[in-house]
Amino acid sequence: MTHDDLSLCRSLLFLPASNPRAIEKARTLGADMVVLDLEDAVKPVDKEMARTAAVEAAARGFGSSVTAIRVNSPGAWQDRDLEAVKGSAAVFAVVPRTAGRDDVDRVAAGTGKPVLAMIETAPGVLAAAGIAPATSGLIVGTNDLGASLGLRRGSSRQALTTALQMAVIAARAAGVAVFDGVYNKLDDPDGFATECEEGRLFGFDGKSLIHPNQIEAANRIFSADSEEIEAARRLIEAATGGAERFEGEMIEAMHVAQAQKLLAKARA
Numbered sequence: 001m002t003h004d005d006l007s008l009c010r011s012l013l014f015l016p017a018s019n020p021r022a023i024e025k026a027r028t029l030g031a032d033m034v035v036l037d038l039e040d041a042v043k044p045v046d047k048e049m050a051r052t053a054a055v056e057a058a059a060r061g062f063g064s065s066v067t068a069i070r071v072n073s074p075g076a077w078q079d080r081d082l083e084a085v086k087g088s089a090a091v092f093a094v095v096p097r098t099a100g101r102d103d104v105d106r107v108a109a110g111t112g113k114p115v116l117a118m119i120e121t122a123p124g125v126l127a128a129a130g131i132a133p134a135t136s137g138l139i140v141g142t143n144d145l146g147a148s149l150g151l152r153r154g155s156s157r158q159a160l161t162t163a164l165q166m167a168v169i170a171a172r173a174a175g176v177a178v179f180d181g182v183y184n185k186l187d188d189p190d191g192f193a194t195e196c197e198e199g200r201l202f203g204f205d206g207k208s209l210i211h212p213n214q215i216e217a218a219n220r221i222f223s224a225d226s227e228e229i230e231a232a233r234r235l236i237e238a239a240t241g242g243a244e245r246f247e248g249e250m251i252e253a254m255h256v257a258q259a260q261k262l263l264a265k266a267r268a
């Protein structure tokens with residue numbers, strides 16, 4: 001998966017690069033992307049070991065899942081992360097707590113990899129329009145974002161609506177992919193599915209995940225279903241140009257373009 005087809009990525013499974021069992025398991029799970037985390041999921045005492053493990057894991061690969069490595073924020077850990085990612089087989093570098101374009105440029109220059117930038121602070125949300133063009137995509141970090149906005153842990157997503165929309169708008173304006181944040185409740189499949197549906201309605205291409213039991217639903221919900229595919233086919237066949245009636249609704253050229261895009265994505 002390259003910069004160009006990143007919008008096909010429906011599931012980004014994060015795992016601590018310090019956890020060998022999770023690394024092994026991720027090889028069998030069918031997430032579209034595996035993000036080996038060197039940042040918040042890794043204890044300070046494990047940072048060096050995690051970096052080495054991430055490089056080794058990327059070298060072995062994750063089958064059909066694309067490999068990304070999330071580096072630490074600027075500082076001594078990040079300096080060593082950049083060097084390691086540069087020599088690794090990871091396809092993407094992920095930048096945490098991106099506050100501005102400089103954060104992306106530093107990681108891109110230090111790793112030589114295309115970058116996914118995490119929007120997870122108030123300054124990051126406000127700078128997203130300037131950050132997105134330097135990236136292959138944006139990932140919203142809803143845990144850090146909630147903390148940055150002063151929300152209580154467990155607050156409803158309603159309080160994040162504007163930030164989520166600003167990330168989607170910034171990514172679309174730059175023509176790059178955009179991914180929703182994680183769902184922390186590990187044993188709540190219904191709540192997780194509802195949040196995936198909401199993310200899709202908001203315009204996200206896919207969702208960040210933290211557990212194997214979230215992959216199937218994310219892959220399903222962020223794919224077009226057979227009903228949508230059939231409706232898109234009918235719309236394209238019926239459209240003759242300009243404003244016209246289609247199955248009780250007005251359609252115009254942009255609806256044809258949307259339907260074509262949906263079919264192209266479904267084919268891919």
Ligand SMILES: CC(C)(COP(=O)(O)OP(=O)(O)OC[C@H]1O[C@@H](n2cnc3c(N)ncnc32)[C@H](O)[C@@H]1OP(=O)(O)O)[C@@H](O)C(=O)NCCC(=O)NCCSC(=O)C[C@H](O)C(=O)O
Binds near residue numbers: 181
């Ligand atoms: C959250 C967890 C610590 C829960 O761990 P645990 O209770 O041990 O899980 P299970 O016992 O249910 O695990 C069952 C098996 O599945 C494997 N497993 C678990 N999680 C993963 C995973 N993410 N990838 C691959 N495999 C996984 C276990 O190893 C078990 O395997 P086995 O023993 O062989 O059967 C844990 O799920 C976890 O660490 N999740 C990822 C945490 C993480 O990466 N966090 C950083 C990103 S989240 C974030 O904060 C985004 C952003 O920055 C923000 O601010 O929002």
Ligand SMILES: [Mg+2]
Binds near residue numbers: 096120144
């Ligand atoms: Mg975070």
